[in-house]
Amino acid sequence: MSTWTRGYKILGLAVLIYCLVMLGIPALLVRGCGFDRGMVEESNGRMVRVQLAPGRVVTLPLETYLIGVVAAEMPAKFDIEALKAQAVAARTYTLLRINGKASDRKHPDAALCADPGHCQAWLSLGDLRKRWGLFAFGSNYEKVASAVRATAGEVLVYRDELIDPVYHASCGGRGTEDAREVWGRDIPYLKRVPCRWDPPERQGVVATSFSMKDFFTRLGITGQAVPASNAGDLVQVLDRTGSGRVRRVEIASQVFRGVELRKALGLRSTDFTVSAAGGKVTFYTRGYGHAVGMCQYGAQGLALRGQTYRQILEYYYRGAVMKKLPEAGN
Ligand SMILES: [Zn+2]
Numbered sequence: 001m002s003t004w005t006r007g008y009k010i011l012g013l014a015v016l017i018y019c020l021v022m023l024g025i026p027a028l029l030v031r032g033c034g035f036d037r038g039m040v041e042e043s044n045g046r047m048v049r050v051q052l053a054p055g056r057v058v059t060l061p062l063e064t065y066l067i068g069v070v071a072a073e074m075p076a077k078f079d080i081e082a083l084k085a086q087a088v089a090a091r092t093y094t095l096l097r098i099n100g101k102a103s104d105r106k107h108p109d110a111a112l113c114a115d116p117g118h119c120q121a122w123l124s125l126g127d128l129r130k131r132w133g134l135f136a137f138g139s140n141y142e143k144v145a146s147a148v149r150a151t152a153g154e155v156l157v158y159r160d161e162l163i164d165p166v167y168h169a170s171c172g173g174r175g176t177e178d179a180r181e182v183w184g185r186d187i188p189y190l191k192r193v194p195c196r197w198d199p200p201e202r203q204g205v206v207a208t209s210f211s212m213k214d215f216f217t218r219l220g221i222t223g224q225a226v227p228a229s230n231a232g233d234l235v236q237v238l239d240r241t242g243s244g245r246v247r248r249v250e251i252a253s254q255v256f257r258g259v260e261l262r263k264a265l266g267l268r269s270t271d272f273t274v275s276a277a278g279g280k281v282t283f284y285t286r287g288y289g290h291a292v293g294m295c296q297y298g299a300q301g302l303a304l305r306g307q308t309y310r311q312i313l314e315y316y317y318r319g320a321v322m323k324k325l326p327e328a329g330n
């Protein structure tokens, strides 16, 4: 056999082994973590009903459901401690709703829905295959599942009651917001805390523009003359919250709360400045989300600095502590 032929054979063998590894390992992992087998025991016996769409409700073991939530709510590439923090927050959020303490009339037949704008996001195995692609699916799924397994049964409590562990994508580096500023009521464990760990690209400013007509329509302001010039005074920030986000603005002699404006215009956050010129209104926002509770990019930053999931959770939810639940039925 010539050196060339032997070289090609070795190359062929190497390609074959590579293909087996790349295709075989994800396939094995997927089979090993199927929804039907093995997970029921890990759910501590608890089941959850989730509305995927109006009239379409599925019943899943709690811990299996949580894998789909963590995978949907946080990038799988995040540090395992950040994923574990997300798993405990998602479990607590879910159990609070299963227990009926925060039930919602939107879906009386299910404890939760899969709409991230209402409850928590959730993705099925099929959705996750599409999101991650065939090659990354097995390892990503196993990583997220291991974060859920490692924290099985663990929840956050305040004075022995489950907390409502709301979270958001990124505070933009400004620190989190006090719940009172967003929902109008004090929640002792949802207070403003500093957060300096969002990566630089999350601390940048994002511009969103609206035509004057669209802007007024979205705010329900009618009969307002579109200012031709000197439009810089169109949106006046009246005051800001303790964290520096917009609390109230005045537009065309009407006062709006920052959170109202964010909702009406679909802004990324209430941490903004405004300019108006050339027939357009432009908002420059920082961060993403309501900014209350755990900052997910901040959690990742803390995990990269060596903090454990327990330290991360107890940092963002001040005064709350972790607790391991007894198995259901005990
Ligand atoms: Zn819901």
Ligand SMILES: [Zn+2]
Residues within 6 Å of the ligand: 170, 171, 172, 173, 174, 175, 195, 196, 197, 198, 295, 297, 298
């Ligand atoms: Zn943050």
